[in-house]
Amino acid sequence: MGTAAGQKFQVVAGGSVTTPKGFQAGGLHCGLKKTERYDLGVIVCEVPAAAAAVYTLNAFQAAPLGVTRESVAASGGRLHAMLVNSGNANACTGKQGEADAYEMRSAMAAALGLPEHYVGVTSTGVIGEPLPMERVRKGIAELPARVHAEGGGDFCQAILTTDLVKKEVCVKVSVGGKDVYIAGAAKGSGMIHPNMATMLGFITTDALVEPADLQGLLSGVTDSTFNMITVDGDTSTNDMVVVMASGLASAERLAPGHPDWDAYKEGFQHVAEYLAKAIARDGEGATKLVEVQVNGAVSQNAARAIAKTVIGSSLVKSAVFGADANWGRIIAAVGRAGQPVNVDTVDIYLGDIAVLVQSRPVRFDEDRAAAYLQGDTVVFRVELNMEDGNATAWGCDLTYDYVRINAAYRT
Amino acid sequence: MGTAAGQKFQVVAGGSVTTPKGFQAGGLHCGLKKTERYDLGVIVCEVPAAAAAVYTLNAFQAAPLGVTRESVAASGGRLHAMLVNSGNANACTGKQGEADAYEMRSAMAAALGLPEHYVGVTSTGVIGEPLPMERVRKGIAELPARVHAEGGGDFCQAILTTDLVKKEVCVKVSVGGKDVYIAGAAKGSGMIHPNMATMLGFITTDALVEPADLQGLLSGVTDSTFNMITVDGDTSTNDMVVVMASGLASAERLAPGHPDWDAYKEGFQHVAEYLAKAIARDGEGATKLVEVQVNGAVSQNAARAIAKTVIGSSLVKSAVFGADANWGRIIAAVGRAGQPVNVDTVDIYLGDIAVLVQSRPVRFDEDRAAAYLQGDTVVFRVELNMEDGNATAWGCDLTYDYVRINAAYRT
The missing domain is CATH 3.10.20.340 (ArgJ beta chain, C-terminal domain)
Structure with a gap:
């Protein structure tokens, strides 16, 4: 861990989205990518986590974004699990694409024993090709057995497309004397441009925080981090950042006005900025x-x-x-x-x-x-x-x- | 010459900016480019031509644009000669750059025996380097001897930077039974993006038309031609399109409402669109x-x-x-x-x-x-x-x- 002067958070070396209390994750290869790399992953929380998300501003939003938005709304700002596939964006795939995204949600919910509206879905990859649902179904059925407490790195592999490196980060903040963790994983390498168009980002934290406060925090931080990177000016149809807060750190409830809110916000900002810069540095073909x-x-x-x-x-x-x-x-x-x-x-x-x-x-x-x-x-x-x-x-x-x-x- | 069905103009094969009556042009190498290619050119009209121009929207406008704008205003919309150099943009060159642009104008006016306010100046090339005025002065002094009635091609050479090909076109329109010519030359290959940011364009015509009508025509046509091309989204500090109308075709005065105005406008549109497409096709590195x-x-x-x-x-x-x-x-x-x-x-x-x-x-x-x-x-x-x-x-x-x-x- 390192602390810069005046910095209110500490970077946790080797941390991942499974470092905050209550989160497990996993990944596997189900056949959406041509090579044997992971292409299906999930983050699972022990409890229904407070959730917030920001979505692409592209007029053509891929089917899974609507499904995730519906889940977050139906559950009053809660998510228990977040499913992701890479290799196929399920965008511009019409009614079948919508049906496939809903089926991914229900299959994942069934496999994990959760209500559907606690599951979010997201996809990244080629636009306009139907999902090979046979492979996706098989992969989802196998996924729960691959989920474990050290699975953050596997999940991080599963979200990559043309990315050359995994992008993950974790910080620790003290809230009322208790350690609270914030971690993030992201993908994104091309079709990267401001306005939540950029990428997929997954942030987990064990802070206790209400969905509305989490949404305010995420939206504000996104404007100065994820929305300030560009690789090629192209805004994708699929991309989003989602944050899940388990509340399992045994720390006080956080909200604007809490004495440690600023420290938490600073740590959150660091996670988002770290991921944003990592995406920019890993821009397609980039050398710097x-x-x-x-x-x-x-x-x-x-x-x-x-x-x-x-x-x-x-x-x-x-x-x-x-x-x-x-x-x-x-x-x-x-x-x-x-x-x-x-x-x-x-x-x-x-x-x-x-x-x-x-x-x-x-x-x-x-x-x-x-x-x-x-x-x-x-x-x-x-x-x-x-x-x-x-x-x-x-x-x-x-x-x-x-x-x-x-x-x-x-x- | 060829005429497509319903087309109100004829393309003049081999035509250039010196084809319309009253125009001569020339070019030479004065030492702004490292190789022996032409880097200084001028279009001269026998009479003070009606003139109109559109300028880059970039907030940082190069010094020569201000000089040209001043000439057009001071002469009531007339230009006798248009000087251009390539290899150095004379942009972001401060007070010295302004002084250099004014000196180019006065030197060209003196060499041609014209009042200063009948001369326009434009530059293209590297930003932020002072003009080597010694070479420019010498070149301007030699330029009148290089001006001739077939000099359109030489001029067209002198305006190129990274361009691979010359871009010139000429059309003929019938106005009240008389032949009227419209011709154009352009440069531009990189830093090409909509909003008159694009390039240098020079259009000559022997139509008799008032400066205000010429400006209206140029502005309207620019919106659907030069402002609709992009190579890299980068809007330059220097670029402009200027049109000079000699009125020497012995044809009726043209203005909106004249029975042949639409034909003239169509020919003008063709010249602008041809040049715009030629610039796009010759975009830096482009294969198509x-x-x-x-x-x-x-x-x-x-x-x-x-x-x-x-x-x-x-x-x-x-x-x-x-x-x-x-x-x-x-x-x-x-x-x-x-x-x-x-x-x-x-x-x-x-x-x-x-x-x-x-x-x-x-x-x-x-x-x-x-x-x-x-x-x-x-x-x-x-x-x-x-x-x-x-x-x-x-x-x-x-x-x-x-x-x-x-x-x-x-x-």
Whole structure:
């Protein structure tokens, strides 16, 4: 465990979604992916956990999202189990797709001995192909036997598609003197763009917290984490983040106003931000994480829009791949974000290297800049020097491998 | 010359910006490009031509745009000459950049014996580097000797940066029984995105038309041509389209309401659309032109937004490069455009191959689809089946070469 100065949470090394009390998980290969990798997984809570979720803003939402939304509503904000498959998105699959998503829910509920409305379902993978339900049914029937207290890593495997690495994180917060855990797992590598479009995220916690407070927390944190990453500007039909709170930490009930709410929120923010950055760094074909900080905008929304425009620029992304300190592409992106800027007061930094001051190019050490851009994390800082709107966005470089992966994903 | 059925104009094979009466042009290499290619050019009209222009919406507009805008305003909508350099954008170059742009104007005016306010200036190339004015001055002094009646092709060379091919076109329209010509030249290959961000375009015509009518025509046509192309979503600081009308065709004065205005407008539209498509096809690294037609949207603006979102999708563009009939990425892009869609009534066609009908996947011949996608022009048609808003956008595929070109443009 490590604690940075002033940090109200501790990172739990090796933690996963099964670290918070009350959660088990598992995964297996049922045949949706061509290779033998896991493609079906579930998180199960001992009790009906307080639940909250955010969903893609894409007009075409995949069938499982409607099923999960219905479960959360019907159960008054509770989920007992969250089922996921990868390899097939069950999106644009019509009435059959809806029926399949409902059947996945009822089969999982039956296998676990739970009421249907305590089960959520989500899918990720290719759009528009019917689910091979024969394999899915068989997999769901076998899944309960694969669920165990150390199964967080297996679950994390089961949600990946073109991802190269598992993305999981766990933190510990003290609530009224008791340890409370927050953990998360995520997938996402392509079709990644702000507005909950990004990915699948699963957060578990053993805090005692009401569904409405959990929803408020998740929505707020999502705006500054998951919604601030982009790989390619493409918003998916399927993606969502769901959080389940077991309340089994034996700690006090948490709500806004509790003396430890801020610490809990900080830990939650860390989990979400860690996963968001891990997704950006693992962007399809990416060789590095790119962070864009925008300060001094006229509002937070303006700062967010500018940061997202810069992080989404194919020209900026290509320049990072080429370790080219091409700040002209950054300022061009700032200028086309549709937000107020003072064209005479912009400063731009690559790491701590000033390249533009008061909108004027300054002489800088090109070799040092190139060396900085070759690192595995690149931070661009844009100081607008107007008001106090700040935001940070994350993305990755645009590489030959992005093209290779996406020129032949389906075939 | 060829005439399609019902077409009110004729394409003039081999025509260029010097085909309309009254125009001469020229180009030379003054040393802004590293290789010996032309990097300085000018179009000169015998008389002060009626002029109109549209400019980038980027907040950071390069110095020459302000100079051109000032000339057009000071001369009451007239330009005698239009100077251009490539290889250096003179953008984000501060007070010195402004002074350099004004000096280019005064030097060109002096060399041609014209008042300053009859000269426009534009630049394209790297952002943020000071112009090597020594070379520019020398080039401008030599330029008048290089101007001639067949110089359209030389001019067209001088405006290119990463472009692989020259982009020029000429049409002929009958106005009151007299031949009137409209011709255009354009550059643009990267940093190409809707909203006059796209490129440099130069249109000449010998029609007799008032500046205000010319501006109305240009603005309207730009919205459905130059503003409907995208290569990478990046809006440049420099780009503009300028039109000069000499009035020397000895034809009647044209204005809205003239019996031949529609024919003239149709010819003008063809010139703009031809150049826009040529830019998209020559997008950095592109192997083909992609056209996205959106019909049946709730409004023309909605159709335009959806068409631009689809054409701008890195995933759609990669799939086209891979000849992968991945319509899931198209519908995902339609769904994230932020426009009303009926999720149950969408049809999608690749060429004439239906792949989605009433939002349901239909069986199609994958081999035929792959063969179609390997052609040099790919048309996606999205039928929303709601109201009568229609639009067409153009772009290109996303390839390894796009990344290669942009990872090392500046260095």
